[in-house]
Amino acid sequence: MLSFPEKIQRTLVVHKMVKPGDHLVVAVSGGPDSMALLHALVRLRSSLDLRLTVAHLDHGTRGGASAADAEFVRQTAAGLGIPVVIERRDVPGEREKIGMSFQEAARTVRLRFLESVRERVSADTVALAHTVDDQAETVLINLLRGGGPRGLSGMRPVRDNLIRPLINCTRSEAVNFLQEEGIEYRQDETNRDPRYLRNRIRMELIPHLEQEYNPQARQALHQTARILQWEEDHLNRETEDWFERLGRVEPLSHHVVLECEALKALSPALQARLVRLALERGCGTLRRFTFGHILNVLELLEEGKSGKVVSLPGHWAAEREVNSLKIYKIPEPKSGIINGDNPLSGEGLALQVPGVTAVDALGVRISIEVEQGVHQGAAKPNQALLDFDKTGASLRIRYWRPGDRFQPLGMQGTKKLKDYFKDQKIPRAERKRMTVLTTAQDHIIWVVEGRISELYRISDQTRKTLNIRVLE
Template identity: 75%
Template sequence: MLPFTEKIQRTLAFHKMVKPGDHLVVAVSGGPDSVALLYALNRLQSEMVLRLTIAHLDHGTREGTSAEDAEFVRKTAARLGIPVVVERRDVPGACAKSGMSFQETARTIRLKFLESVREQVSAQKVAMAHTADDQAETVFINLLRGGGPRGLGGMRPFRGTLIRPLIDCTRKDVMEFLGKEGIEFREDSTNRDVQYLRNRIRMELLPYLEREYNPQVRQALQQTARILQWEEEHLNREAEDWFERLSREDPQKHQVILECEALKALPPALQARLVRLALERGRGNLRRVTFDHILKVLALLEPGQSGKVVSRARGLGCREGGPFPQDI
C-alpha cells in the first residue's frame, strides 16, 4: 500500500492538478479529512514547490462548537507556520431566507467564501478534502435521486479552480495516517445525525450492502464513477461539436435556436445533451430544469408535433425552428 502522502502526490500528478509554483488555498474544517489533507500537502510543498494558505469558514452552528473549530484551525495554522483566513457566516439565517436546505445553503456559501479567499491571496487552486468514500456516497445519493451519467459520475477530481487531492484515498487511509502520526482533529457531531441522507447512506446503507451483498461495494461505486466520468467527457465534447453546427444564438434576447430536422437525426443521448446546452446558454443556468423538461422538448420532435408548444413544463416552450424561452 502506498504511503498516504505518496498516494496524494500521485493523484495530484495523474490529474495534473497543480504545477510547480502554484499557490493553493486548503479548505480546512478541522475534521479528520481536511486536517489529513493539510498535513500531507504541508509535507509535499517543498518537494512540489507549492505555497499554502488555509481557509476556514465558521458556519455559526452547533451551539458555539463551530467557534471552537475555528480556534482549532487557527492554532493548527500557527503550529505549521501557514497563513490562515477565518471568517464567520450566519448559515442558519441565510438558510431561512433562501428556503433551500441547510446543506445546500452551507455548500453555496462555503464555495463562495473559498473562491473569495483564492482571489484575495492570488492563489491558483482551492484544495478540498473529499475522499473516495465521499465519492461512493455521492454516487449512491445521485442514484437514489435518479441522476444520469453526469450525476452517477460523482465528484470530478478537479473542476475549474477546485481540486480534490484525496479522491483516491479512503477514510480508512485518512484515519490510519492521523493515528500513526498522532495528529489531532475535531469531530463534527452532525456527521452522525441520521436526519441527513448522506449520513444514513454512510452509517446504515453502505455497511448493510457490504455485509449482505458485496464487501467491495464502495470500490465498485468509485470505479463506476470513474468510467462514467470518462464517457461523460467524451459525450460532452461530441455534444459541443454538434451544438456549434446546429445552433444559432441571440444573446440579447436570451434565445437559442436549434435546427430540428438535423436534431431528429441524432441519437437520443445527443439530442438530450443539445437541448440541455440550448437551455443553459439561453437561461444562463440549469436550475430547476429536470429530465421531465428535457423529455417534453424532445417529444416535440416526434411526427405530428411540429409547431406545438409545451405549456406545463414550468414555462418551458419550444417550437420547430423557434427559440427555447429562458423563463423556467
C-alpha cells in the first residue's frame, strides 16, 4: 500500500503535473488538506527536483482568527525553510464590486492572488489541495444546480497553471498523515457554517448517502467525475471539429456566426454544444449563461424565426438571420449617448482635418491625414480613402437618421441607410449606434467602418487623398 506522499507522487506523474526543475507555488490556508499537501511536497521535492514557494491569502474576515492563520502559515514556511508570500485582501469589498456570493468572490480573489504570486516569483504552476471529498461535493453541487456533463465532471487534475496533487486522496487520508507525523494544522470554523451549500452537502448529504445508500459514495462520485472528464474531452474535440465546418468568428466585430441549416441537421446534443462554444468564443466566458439561455438560442432555428432576437446576459444577443445564427455584443451606451447632450446627435461633431479627434461617445479617435496623390494600397475595414478635393476640409461625424441616403461604392443610384443596414445584415440592436461622416453640406461620405460613397471615391484624377482611420 502506498504511503500518502507516494500516492501524491503517483498522481503528479500520471497526470504529468510537474517536471524536474519546476517551481511550484503551494496554496496553504493552514487547514489539514493544504498542510498535508505542503509537507508531502517537502518530502518529494528532492526526488522530483522541485522548488517550492508558499502562498497564503488572508481574506480579511473572522477577526483575529484570520490573522492567526496567516501567522501560523508564516511560521510553518519559515520552519521548513520555504519562501512565503502572505497578503490580505478585502473579500467582502470585492464581493460587492463583482456581484457574487461570498464564497464565489473568495474563490475569484484567491485565484487572482495565486496567479499574481506565480507570476511574481516566476513559478511554473500553482498547487491546490483539493481532495476526493472536494470533488464529490463539487459534483453534487453541480448536479443540484442542474449542471450538464461539464459541471458533473468536476475539477480537473490539471487546468491551465493549476494542479491538484491531492485529487486522488481523501480528506481522512490527509488528516491521518498529519496525525501520524505529528504535524499541526488550523481549523476554519466557517467550514461548518450551515448557511453555505457546500458545508451542508459535506456535513449532511454525503454522510446520509454513505449511511443509507453507498458507503463508498465519495469514491463513486469521484469516479463519475473522472469518466465524464474523459467523455467531455472527446465531445469537446468533436464540437471543435464541427465549429470549424459550420461556424466562424468575424475578427473585427467579434460576432460569432453559425450556419442554420447545417446546425439543424445535427443532434440536439451537438446543437447545444455548438451554441455553448459560440457563446464562449464570443463572450469569453460562460459564467452567467444557463442551459435555459442555450435553449432560447436554439429556438431561433425553428421555422419563421428569421429576424428574431434573443437577449443574453452581459449585453449580448443572438439573432436569427435568413441562413445564419449570429451572436454579438450589444454596445453599452455611455453617458449622454443618443440624446440631446451627445455631440453626435443633431449636426454632429466637427473633425480636425488634418489631425486626430477624440470621439468620447464611441470610445475611439478619428485620425485624418491629407496625402498628395493617390494613396497606395487598399483601405482596411477601419479606414476610408476619399478624394479630398471632393469632400473638402469641413467634416463631421454624427449618428445616422431615418431618411438618410447615400450612394454606396459601386452602385449607380442612392440607397436608404435603413436598407443598407438590412442588406449588410447589421443586427437591429446595433443600428441605432451606427455613425456616418458627412461634408459641410451634410452629404454622407462614409458609413463609419462600412461602405464609402461612390461620389467621393479616389480615382486616377485624384490629386489629394483623404486618409481617415478609426483608432481605438
